[in-house]
Amino acid sequence: MEETAQNGADEIKPVSDTLLVLSKDTNKIEMVKGVDKDGNLQKFPPNEMQESGQLIRVDKHGDLFSNFFSNFYRQLKNPSHFNFFKVSEYDAVNTAKDLQQYVDQASLEEKEKLKEYEVLPKNTNPSKNQNTMENNTETQEYRFQPEQIDWKTMEKFGLNQEKLEKLNAMDPLLRGFKTNTLIPITINLGTAVSKMDVRLSLQTADNGEVAVNLHGIRKEPNYNLKFLGHEFTDEDKKNLKESGNMGRVVDLVNPKTDEIIPSVISRDRLTNELVAYRAEYMKIPDEIKGIQLDEHQKQTLLEGKPLYLEGMTSTKGTTFDATVQFNADKRYVEFIFDNNQKLQHSQSQKEDSSQNQSQDQNKNSEPPRVFRDKELDDKQYEKFKAGETVYVSGLVDSKGKEYQGYITFNKETAKTDFSFTNPNKLKEKAQPSEAHKTQKAVNTDGKTNESTKNIKEPLQSKQQEPANKQQQEQQKKPARSRGRKM
Structure with a gap:
């Protein structure tokens, strides 16, 4: 009662x-x-x-x-x-x-x-420390509800709730984040149809309605322009290009209210959009993969600086070292690995998510528009999306040297396969030589030729005519053709 x-x-x-x-x-x-x-x-x-x-x-x-x-x-x-x-x-x-x-x-x-x-x-497990890195993301209730979304606008982009759920995009949207991956959309302008990949987010407009934001891909941020009143130094630009995080707290100006807001700045690695996050909202965990942070280490992260940690333990039980840093786009402390390290351990949220995805979901995944910070042009992307091999130049390694190669999108694993040599050329080299063509045509393709059409046994390597007396006798006797004539 x-x-x-x-x-x-x-x-x-x-x-x-x-x-x-x-x-x-x-x-x-x-x-x-x-x-x-x-x-x-x-x-x-x-x-x-x-x-x-x-x-x-x-x-x-x-x-x-x-x-x-x-x-x-x-x-x-x-x-x-x-x-x-x-x-x-x-x-x-x-x-x-x-x-x-x-x-x-x-x-x-x-x-x-x-x-x-x-x-x-x-969604908070009281038996675990809620301030550990594993639980440092926003685990609270949704900020938006599905019925608040402007589905008519979504339909104009070729999207609906079912498609967004299949792309695992609904959960981050309802929590107030950008989608974790690029979403393919279609914009019908009447006279022309434009296709592009974007990250989506929801935002409450001044009139109280929930608006859909599109975050398109750009080649790179324009570091020469002021960002919310901040002028980038050479060190700022270098940090944003290399790690994606600027590495310090700076005063930004709210363009609507002129309020000065201490913030950290990061680069969205999928779209190259610059993102700011209030320093006062930054949450630093007490523990990262088994390492208890002291006050000095926490302060380093609160200042937006990178912090190198040794002896962390991955979810698989292996020990690893890595740099951690607060990312304004993700709104949590992330791992930043050296390019030369094997990525045995990925950021825990991504790792758990990828383990839970099935092969069917992988097959439905859209190929990325950007490969190793190199954006594909429309022609390249159409071929890449269709499963064809695409030549990509202007890639840069960890030492700043340019290199090039060939990429193919593997629909089964939803990953990009890279090769320094054209895999199609390797297939061509694997074709049978002239000496083997007759053997392959008869044994594999079911064809015949006049010299071997009555021989009952499979042809041997490089064989193009009867090999012995028995086969010569078979060849003299008329027999039904066992395939198409060569």
Whole structure:
């Protein structure tokens, strides 16, 4: 039976739940009021409850509360600084006082037991450290719902919900991210039809409606232009070209409000679009693949700088070393491997995702437009998409030297095969020589010629006429043709 409280003579009002928060910095238990526009937690002491009367109230039903808390948690600037507890609104003040008394007297082990009662956002496993690198991506509830998407606009691009789901594009879109891969779209302009590959994202417009953003491929960013008020140095350009991350926090200017926003900048490696991310929203994990980060290491990452870590353990149990750095496009700390290293370990989100994809999904994957930072032109891409071998020049190795080769898209593995020599030429070299053509034509292709048409046994290597007396006798006798005449 649902818990209720009497409110007046006839009105029965359902009892709601609310949140208490333990601030790790101050060790204080307080009432939760909300989150301000900058992501700061609004709270007040329990003894001010009568004066405030503005505590959060949420329906007690599990799904409603879970969805609310996931969205609430996502808006917080530093959620890892707090522990949240769900209590009934009518018991909130007394529970807060009792909990404060417990915290004041509790040992470290006793404080750890509080985690059993802590509220966590959806999809977070309480048995694991939610600040490890594996769980450092946005695991909270979706920012958008499918019905909010402008499907009429999507149809103009040749897309619908079913196709986006097959391309594994719906999940990142609904979470407020760009699609993980390039999506092929068609734009019908009436007089002409244009086809291109883009990354998609959703954004809430000023009128409250959800708009579809297209992130097209460009050859490279224009580093000579100011980016949101920032002028790139030679070092900035070098870092963005090589690692994809600029490597420092800079002040950017919001063009709508003129607000100065400290941010990190990265290059989208699929589209070459420059992406900025507020420094205050950066979340740095406590642990990366078994390595506990100290405060100095965390500060290095918070400043946007690269950090080299040794002795990490991959999901397969092997030890590896790599550089890690915060990426503004991905919004998390990523691995940056040296080009000479074998990529035995990929970023954990990508690794888990690729292991879960079936061969059928691979077959439906679209070939990439960019290979090793080299964008294919329309003619090359059409041949490449059709499974033909394409010659590509102007590729650059890790030492800055140019090289060229041939690429073919393998539809079975959804990967690009590269060769320094034309694989079609190798096939041509594998064709039978003149001396072997008769043998191949008769034994393999089912053809005949006048010199061997009555011989019953398969022809031997390089054989073009009867090889012995028995075959000579067979050849003299008339017999039914066993194939097409050569």
